[in-house]
Amino acid sequence: QVQLVESGGGAVQPGGSKRVSCAGFNWEYDAIGWFRQAPGKEREVVSAIRTDDYSSDYIKFYDDSVKGRFAISADSGKNTVSLEMNGLQPEDTAIYYCAASAVWPLSIGHVEYWGKGTSVTVSS
Secondary structure, eight states: OOOOEEEEOEEEOTTOOEEEEEESOOTTSSEEEEEEEOTTSOOEEEEEEEEOTTSSOEEEEEOTTTTTTEEEEEETTTTEEEEEEOSOOGGGOEEEEEEEESSSSOOGGGEEEEOOOEEEEEOO
């Protein structure tokens, strides 16, 4: 049984940074990543990462709304995935959920395991 556990999150001022992390998965899943759900909106994919079958690198995905601001990384030794969020804006306010899927690219319909979520609030 996989139990994804998020950590980090909290309140931050516009333009600030926040880091959220996810633990509890293993790399048998082809996609580990993050969704977010803002109040009154649907859950959307933010970023995902997977191992590269042909090298020691990782393959990464970012939604257009966070490209250049967010960075996803993995620590294979600790089985953790982190999302460094920079240049945060009020529209980034949401519950951020860690997710694991056997299908790449990460999509909501193929998620097998969800974390409980961690709240990120961007406000002055």
